[in-house]
Amino acid sequence: MKIQEYADRDMLAIDVANAIAGELEAALLHHDMVSLAVPGGTTPGPVFDGLCAADLEWDRVRVLPTDERCVPGDSDRSNERLIRQRLLTNRASVAQYVPLYVEGKEPDDVLPEIESLITPVLPLSVLVLGMGEDMHTASLFPGMAGLGGALDSHAPPLAVARPETQPESRITLTGPVLDGALSKHLIIFGAAKRDALDKAMSLPPEEAPIAATLTGMTVHWAE
Numbered sequence: 001m002k003i004q005e006y007a008d009r010d011m012l013a014i015d016v017a018n019a020i021a022g023e024l025e026a027a028l029l030h031h032d033m034v035s036l037a038v039p040g041g042t043t044p045g046p047v048f049d050g051l052c053a054a055d056l057e058w059d060r061v062r063v064l065p066t067d068e069r070c071v072p073g074d075s076d077r078s079n080e081r082l083i084r085q086r087l088l089t090n091r092a093s094v095a096q097y098v099p100l101y102v103e104g105k106e107p108d109d110v111l112p113e114i115e116s117l118i119t120p121v122l123p124l125s126v127l128v129l130g131m132g133e134d135m136h137t138a139s140l141f142p143g144m145a146g147l148g149g150a151l152d153s154h155a156p157p158l159a160v161a162r163p164e165t166q167p168e169s170r171i172t173l174t175g176p177v178l179d180g181a182l183s184k185h186l187i188i189f190g191a192a193k194r195d196a197l198d199k200a201m202s203l204p205p206e207e208a209p210i211a212a213t214l215t216g217m218t219v220h221w222a223e
């Protein structure tokens with residue numbers, strides 16, 4: 001794991017967008033289809049604003065959320081809504097999007113179909129993660145029911161998550177899929193998350209799920 005510190009969040013966003021674009025371009029030289037998994041939340045928007053303009057063959061990029069809240073697509077809590085508004089626009093509007101949640105469908109009923117769209121583009125070419133101050137990432141929350149199974153090395157690509165601290169259930173990429181990405185970026189802002197990351201480095205993934213992804217991770221941090 002390496003940590004890159006930035007003087008401000010704008011510089012971080014520009015640098016990370018450029019890094020991801022370069023990694024996708026390199027991956028496209030060797031694969032017909034490549035994959036990019038991105039988080040929801042309040043952190044990645046400015047990175048998306050820069051990345052969406054990257055001049056690459058977006059029609060060969062499969063974009064998916066690292067996790068999705070089980071909410072309507074027009075909800076302000078929908079990660080798909082954020083990704084469609086901020087990333088799948090401009091040149092990136094032609095990218096293929098793989099939703100993890102289908103409104104009105106029971107998650108367990110659609111997971112096999114969604115996994116059939118994800119499996120062909122595993123390992124993930126590029127992964128971007130956020131993290132909570134509780135050291136969760138994607139929808140892998142400390143102490144969550146089923147967390148052990150979602151972190152297991154033999155876990156399927158997707159899991160339904162029902163974290164007690166969240167208002168809705170979610171669908172999440174599992175630990176081995178996140179950790180197995182060929183390039184991994186974690187974006188965190190502020191002292192509290194920096195302290196949480198330092199703490200996570202000495203904890204087991206069951207207590208600090210982000211710890212399951214840190215091998216080979218590039219952490220991008222700004223106040």
Ligand SMILES: O=C(O)[C@H](O)[C@@H](O)[C@H](O)[C@H](O)COP(=O)(O)O
Binds near residue numbers: 039069129
């Ligand atoms: O669906 C989500 O919310 C994300 O995938 C989640 O894992 C997020 O990255 C963290 O909760 C950090 O969220 P912020 O960027 O809002 O701090």
